[in-house]
Amino acid sequence: MSNKPVVATMTGDPCGIGPEVVVKSLALGGMYEQCRPVVFGCTESVQQAVDMLGLKLKVRRVSDVEGAGLDPAVIDVYDTGQLDPKFITPAKANAECGRACAAWLKEMDALALAGKVQATIMGPINTDALKMADKFDQVVSVEVGKTYLFLITGPLRVVHLTDHIPLRQVCDIIAPDLVYKALRTIHDDFTRWGIPNPRIVVAGLNAHAYGEEDKTQIAPGVERARAEGINVTGPASPDSVFRWCIDGEYDVVLAMYHDQGHIAVKTWGFVGNCAMILGTPYIHMSVAHGTAFDIVGKGIASHEMMLTAMRQAANLASGKGFHKDAVAA
Template sequence: MTNDNAVLPIAITLGDPAGVGPEVILKALGAMNAEERASVVVVGTRSVLERAGPIVGADFGLHAFGSAGDAGSVAVEEIDLPGLPLPFGKLDPVGGDASFRYIERAVRLAEAGKVAGIVTAPINKEALNKAGHHYDGHTGMLAALTGSRASFMLLASERLSAIHVSTHVSLRDAIGRATTERVLATIRAGHTHLKRLGLESPRIAVAGINPHCGENGLFGTEDVDAILPAVELARAEGIDVQGPISADTVYYRAYNGAFDLVVAEYHDQGHIPMKLIAFDTTVNVSLGLPIDRTSVDHGTAFDIAGTGKANHVNMLAAIAYARKLAASKKTS
């Protein structure tokens, strides 16, 4: 595999072709100059992109990945699939299968050293599963495609970041998954990532799982039994970590500069504060994989697909983060 990430493009997967992915991708590309557009490749179906072009006023051309294009045009790694384009906003297994095929190809490109990393547009989990691809979302799918034992979801913004012990599972299952081993692995993953980005000694806080961290057993013993031991083990490894800290205060403290990262015990515990303070700019980052992947932190927005109303700011943030990760490879 080549390590010359200076010349490798970022791959952007199209997402569900019936959603807003094609529109936000083209809007984001339209906000770039010709040199910046030359550093990306869209993995998807060209006809889906071409349909979205007039909707968002895209005024640049498309060319096949690996071939020379006109100045300012965008490379497309074509995935030619039957049944596309779909009607806008239609939940369809065809769209779910297309979403999977785009991601699968992008992963293989990254593994082969042909792209520096992946940025994913939104997929619809119901359509994905109806197509026979039984994953809880991008994170689990990427772990399976890359043969990784585990992966971690990090939500990153300028003033607050959170990494999740579990994501798309029921609250009941999330409590069971907050084991000492998994919490420790999550702390390690966050610590390694922040050091890669240049923080010499990342300050990490671990949120408690019960109200007030259980109040010494009054509201549950999970914090003492499972989470505290993970924090103590991480400290023994030299990681600057505190916790468990009550979730109703830890995000406020992190937002105001006390910590660089919060370990969230389950999906909503991390997503709610992140979307409250940085809804349009939070980037979803997958850790623990052999490839780099970032994503927008919003859904397919079927209700506005095809209208041109979808905001592309989050896509720009995801692309910028992917480029930052690629740059960190060059300097590591």
């Protein structure tokens, strides 16, 4: 049996472009050299994508990841019958597909926690479909102080201390212990992924990191982490830290709030980036785009973000660090 990590990829909502971008990524063949890729979703939706793209790939339904993901000519789909194919309505959201997406995520989570899957990837989901199914709150999200949104775009890697919180409240939420916990998580996860002694830079909250919050709410957390041997600098001027990371001076930036990190990431490079949740028991990644109902079935959806997520997940699960050429075809 192969000792490569099993990377489980949920197609996303089958009414959108998810199955297409997953199939395009696997059709390149290279993923099978890095890992054992297994698709989670509806077998029929994957077959439809293969047929639409005119690919000579076999689609096989499986109910166990054991022995799956070994043949580049075969796409193995873990399908336990969560969705009746008759409910696939291309370019139109519906509750049944939303419910199925939540179920597929739950199945991946269970297998990952059981050690049968080493990394999971969430394809593009549809918010409306999840809300119709009353499953929106069940989708993996970040919890302040426990898990963190982590965005990757080439050399720029950004972890967010806080996420969807009004900026006015961020000033009150930031605290030394919160900063320390994030730095501890970054250090431990990066080390496990094959990046020993990761170089972390912390973005300040205020211009040039000259503010009371920087001095009393951020700096003490940084000092505590540094005292424990974590290689961290900051708080530093937030208008400079992202460029330092791009230039290779640091491995990752810890941003204080959503837009501070997102603006930098989306300005530097939106195509081919991916996201993950830091602090979970296993690697959990996702793509940064939606279901793109306007181009469903046209065969023109870009697979670069999905391919990046797959390659990064495989590398990190293997303890090989970040994949430097993740979007290369």
